Amino acid sequence: MKSFLLNPKFEVDDIISYTELTAAEKMNLQKGMNFNVNPEYSVFLMSVRKGAPYADKIDEKTNTLIYEGHDVPSNISDKPKEVDQQLITPNGSLTENGKFYTAAQSYKLNLIKHPHRIKVYEKIQNGVWCYKGFYNLIDAKIENDGKRNVFKFYLQPVEIKSMKKEVVIPFNRVIPTHVKVEVWARDKGRCVKCGSTENLHYDHDLPYSKGGTSLTAENVRILCMKCNLSKSNKILSLPPILFP
Numbered sequence: 001m002k003s004f005l006l007n008p009k010f011e012v013d014d015i016i017s018y019t020e021l022t023a024a025e026k027m028n029l030q031k032g033m034n035f036n037v038n039p040e041y042s043v044f045l046m047s048v049r050k051g052a053p054y055a056d057k058i059d060e061k062t063n064t065l066i067y068e069g070h071d072v073p074s075n076i077s078d079k080p081k082e083v084d085q086q087l088i089t090p091n092g093s094l095t096e097n098g099k100f101y102t103a104a105q106s107y108k109l110n111l112i113k114h115p116h117r118i119k120v121y122e123k124i125q126n127g128v129w130c131y132k133g134f135y136n137l138i139d140a141k142i143e144n145d146g147k148r149n150v151f152k153f154y155l156q157p158v159e160i161k162s163m164k165k166e167v168v169i170p171f172n173r174v175i176p177t178h179v180k181v182e183v184w185a186r187d188k189g190r191c192v193k194c195g196s197t198e199n200l201h202y203d204h205d206l207p208y209s210k211g212g213t214s215l216t217a218e219n220v221r222i223l224c225m226k227c228n229l230s231k232s233n234k235i236l237s238l239p240p241i242l243f244p
């Protein structure tokens with residue numbers, strides 16, 4: 001069976017259009033939270049831009065991305081930001097919050113062996129998206145923010161090596177969305193080397209292995225696939241070591 005996990009259409013930090021996103025998932029994703037879009041994973045669409053509807057952030061202590069749950073739809077309340085986020089719908093079925101909350105609790109109670117997998121895409125600006133990779137849903141809480149109850153989902157970034165093997169990625173290797181938004185504006189949505197606007201990718205100037213961080217815009221830039229490849233060729237074609 002072809003595995004969606006092992007054959008992702010994109011590399012982490014690829015910049016894509018909304019059309020490419022929906023084509024890759026073979027469905028029109030309108031909601032932020034999309035439970036079990038196929039047997040192997042769910043999809044979250046996230047956005048932390050100014051005026052964005054949901055507060056998502058990285059928690060450095062737990063090495064997790066915290067994703068806030070969804071408000072009630074406007075046919076239930078005309079002030080969705082003022083009422084509790086819901087676990088179940090009026091007809092008694094689980095909301096998307098409820099499905100993910102149940103999945104996280106099942107993992108914590110050892111009812112399922114592996115945490116629920118979520119593929120994350122983030123919005124850079126209208127029509128511009130970035131593939132953020134796979135995350136494990138390791139916890140979920142219902143918190144009172146002083147006014148109402150909201151859901152918090154705790155996602156751990158992972159790199160999937162094979163169906164049985166995955167590696168947890170430290171938070172400082174994940175480029176936060178606000179850094180991507182800043183870099184996109186600074187580099188004007190183009191490859192910094194050749195000016196191309198196609199097949200773009202967020203590139204680390206100094207690789208992680210050499211101490212580069214992804215937490216500031218200074219070390220991140222936009223490169224097209226071609227310039228990115230010629231960069232790695234340069235690293236591979238180091239001058240030969242001459243033995244006497």
Ligand SMILES: [Zn+2]
Nearest residue numbers: 191194224227
């Ligand atoms: Zn280029």
